[in-house]
Amino acid sequence: MEVTLLGTGAPAGLPRPDCPCAACATALGDDARAATALLVDGAVLLDLTPGAVFAAARAGRSLGDVRQVLLSHPGDGPAVEVPDGLPQPGRVPDGRELALLTGHRVRAVAMDAPGTGYAVTAPDGGRLLYLPPGGAPAGLEEGTAAATAYDLVLADVVGRPDALARLRAAGAVGPATDVVAVHLDHDVPPGGEVRRRLAAAGARAVPDGSTLVVGSGEEVPGVPRRTLVLGGARSGKSVEAERRLESFPEVLYVATGGTRGGDREWAARVAVHRERRPGSWRTVETCELGPLLEAEGPPLLVDCLSLWLTDAMDSVGAWDDAAWADGGERLLRERVAELVAAVRATRRTVVLVSNEVGSGIVPATASGRRYRDELGRLNASVAGECEQVLLVVAGQAVVLRS
Numbered sequence: 001m002e003v004t005l006l007g008t009g010a011p012a013g014l015p016r017p018d019c020p021c022a023a024c025a026t027a028l029g030d031d032a033r034a035a036t037a038l039l040v041d042g043a044v045l046l047d048l049t050p051g052a053v054f055a056a057a058r059a060g061r062s063l064g065d066v067r068q069v070l071l072s073h074p075g076d077g078p079a080v081e082v083p084d085g086l087p088q089p090g091r092v093p094d095g096r097e098l099a100l101l102t103g104h105r106v107r108a109v110a111m112d113a114p115g116t117g118y119a120v121t122a123p124d125g126g127r128l129l130y131l132p133p134g135g136a137p138a139g140l141e142e143g144t145a146a147a148t149a150y151d152l153v154l155a156d157v158v159g160r161p162d163a164l165a166r167l168r169a170a171g172a173v174g175p176a177t178d179v180v181a182v183h184l185d186h187d188v189p190p191g192g193e194v195r196r197r198l199a200a201a202g203a204r205a206v207p208d209g210s211t212l213v214v215g216s217g218e219e220v221p222g223v224p225r226r227t228l229v230l231g232g233a234r235s236g237k238s239v240e241a242e243r244r245l246e247s248f249p250e251v252l253y254v255a256t257g258g259t260r261g262g263d264r265e266w267a268a269r270v271a272v273h274r275e276r277r278p279g280s281w282r283t284v285e286t287c288e289l290g291p292l293l294e295a296e297g298p299p300l301l302v303d304c305l306s307l308w309l310t311d312a313m314d315s316v317g318a319w320d321d322a323a324w325a326d327g328g329e330r331l332l333r334e335r336v337a338e339l340v341a342a343v344r345a346t347r348r349t350v351v352l353v354s355n356e357v358g359s360g361i362v363p364a365t366a367s368g369r370r371y372r373d374e375l376g377r378l379n380a381s382v383a384g385e386c387e388q389v390l391l392v393v394a395g396q397a398v399v400l401r402s
Helices: 052-058 161-170 192-200 237-243 264-276 289-294 305-315 321-345 366-383
Strands: 002-007 037-040 044-046 068-070 097-099 105-110 116-121 127-130 152-155 178-181 211-213 226-231 252-255 282-285 300-303 350-355 388-393 396-401
Touching: 002 052, 002 152, 037 052, 044 116, 152 161, 192 396, 226 237, 226 366, 237 300, 237 350, 237 388, 252 289, 289 300, 289 321, 305 321, 305 350, 305 366, 321 366, 350 366
Parallel strands: 044 068, 127 152, 152 178, 226 350, 226 388, 252 282, 252 300, 300 350
Antiparallel strands: 002 037, 002 211, 037 044, 097 105, 105 116, 116 127, 388 396
């Protein structure tokens, strides 16, 4: 099966007409995208968009052999005039399958939002799943025949990362599935930033006009097993960490700060974090990270190491100079070494968050300087065991190691 992407952008395209935003201003060259439309084996056109004939010609393809045009977007008909020679566009009812004379089989997949998804099986057995903008599959169940891993999935990964999480949970996306982001809009700056975010989800973007050979062994982006996200207060580090796992189901969120009974400001912070998390995530409040890192299970998000260190320093009496000199320092070093070893040995996907506090004013107290120094050492040690390290500044992620 060959799939030519005549466009990979949102319905309004990228850049959007007359939009002054920074993302649209920088959407040039390969980052400029027409509305998403797919040509499958030259015979099936998924979504009819303005300029489809010219887009096909630029990609070295013709629409002359198209035998079926199917719409995925909400609505009863095409948004553009049907070019001469093309069949009248239609839509397959949810759950129904259409068999074409070309040997392709197309099944309509029900969505949780207006629109229709399509699962296409080619005569050679290749299988793809195409989802409309803003939609996620409804009713997928783990282990069903319909949820066997597809070779290629084309979906709104940026706008609906939970759609990818659902597909993974059902087994419709596996380690060898090529996930390509389409319907790309101006919500994320194009170029390196959108590629970085997609890679964290195990997905990729391709330029308009690209032809993909399904099942050809295209390199699927590997999700880093261990990622450390650093940043200052309110830098956006927790949002960045959560974003890296929002396309995965059953994430275990490890909160190291506890509830702090009676502290209303802290309770408000915790509530904001909880409201941001997908409903499928579970939360555990603990500083005992070693057993979690050693166990098998879903991805971990640890937020954060700076609070873990506070708890560890409390436990060894690190704030008292005498206790620190009388074995406290040694005990803390041992606890840090155990944590670092657990991070090194873990087989789980884990994203760890920590504060970067060493770049500001030198603390006025000895205990404050001690905490700053120990956190710097902890961050450096954990970073040394991570495949990817990010520093978040003003909501922008700077890749330190990748």
